[in-house]
Amino acid sequence: MIRVKEDVNILALLASCGFTSYALRKSKIFSESSIQRLRKGGLPSWSELDFICKVSNYDICEIVEFVDDRN
Numbered sequence: 001m002i003r004v005k006e007d008v009n010i011l012a013l014l015a016s017c018g019f020t021s022y023a024l025r026k027s028k029i030f031s032e033s034s035i036q037r038l039r040k041g042g043l044p045s046w047s048e049l050d051f052i053c054k055v056s057n058y059d060i061c062e063i064v065e066f067v068d069d070r071n
Contacts, residue, residue, distance in 0.1 A: 001069045002043065008063050010038050010052060017055045 004010060011021055024030040030038075034048060043064070044052060053060055 001067050002064050003067055004041060004043060005065050013056055
């Protein structure tokens with residue numbers, strides 16, 4: 001299972017790069033449902049992850065992680 005790392009707040013990270021949730025929504029970079037999903041700790045889409053990595057200069061492995069949920 002892929003999940004956002006516990007120490008990463010994607011919306012705060014984007015805000016530190018100048019993209020507040022209002023700006024993301026207003027400029028139609030992210031939809032309202034995408035922003036709500038991120039607020040709840042959900043995964044961004046692949047295209048959203050691409051945008052996040054580009055504007056933050058983070059590598060994808062700094063944002064998400066694989067957790068083996070097979071027991």
